[in-house]
Amino acid sequence: MSYVRDPWLPDRLLRTERDALMPLLRRTPEASFQSRTACPGWTARQVLAHCGAALVRIVEGRLEEGVFLPEANAADVAERESWPLGRILDELERGFSEAGPVIAETADGTLDAVALGEWVHAGDVREAFGEPGAYCGAASLELALPLLSVTSRERETPRLVAALEDRPSPVVLGNELPDRPPARYTGDAATLIRLYSGRPLVRTRYELWGATEQELLIYR
Structure with missing residues (x-):
């Protein structure tokens, strides 16, 4: 069965999640970001570092072969271990705001799954924080x-x-x-x-x- 891709759907999801998630992250005590998530071995802080890195790679066109494989994701997270939490959140907010139009321009839709993955990771963080609405925010x-x-x-x-x-x-x-x-x-x-x-x-x-x-x- 054929289906029609909506190229701007990822952008709408990312911006909606930005508006819902970022205020929660900005007001959460820093110690909570050390909570473990459903992603094996990763804390909430590390999940968010991965999310911001992935989105900004899309924004900046740094999409070399193998960029989203586990080894590359781990390297991006390790690079951000020394960053203050505020810088990690700033990068994430930039990614939520700017990656959507780039994804929309990808004719084959290969980056759509990244936007969905970002939303799922937001659910991982909500669950780690004990917040309601993990994987099911109404909007x-x-x-x-x-x-x-x-x-x-x-x-x-x-x-x-x-x-x-x-x-x-x-x-x-x-x-x-x-x-x-x-x-x-x-x-x-x-x-x-x-x-x-x-x-x-x-x-x-x-x-x-x-x-x-x-x-x-x-x-x-």
Whole structure:
């Protein structure tokens, strides 16, 4: 099934998340940034350092081969270990503000998944801080779900029809496969995001038929 990419969807998601997340980060005590996140080995501070570095690389066109591989991400985080927290937050805010138009100009949409990943990482930080709304902010979710639909197709996951408890209409993800009926999911939107992004599923409730959790991963 064909689909039409909205090139400005990542920009809208990034700016919406900027407006919601940055005030929270600016008022949070610095000690809280040492909290561990769902990303193995990374604190909230390190996750945010990675996010800012990735977005500013896009803004500045520093996208050499292998730039978003784990080794390169770790190097970006290590480079920022000596930075004061304010500088890390300033870089992140710049990235949220300026990366979207560059992503929109990428004709093949290969950077769309980065914008979605930034939003997921914001959920990682909210969860580490004990804040509500991880992976399900009301305003941003309306943008994240369509972007997940696009990214799940680009990452060649199988077709899945998600009946979400908190939305009136089903969400269709992934690609149709020969001789394989669509998988089905019932549960809430935040858990669906966790499934596709490989986040912990402890204390979640959902039902999944016709696909495995591993098949749905968009970040490996």
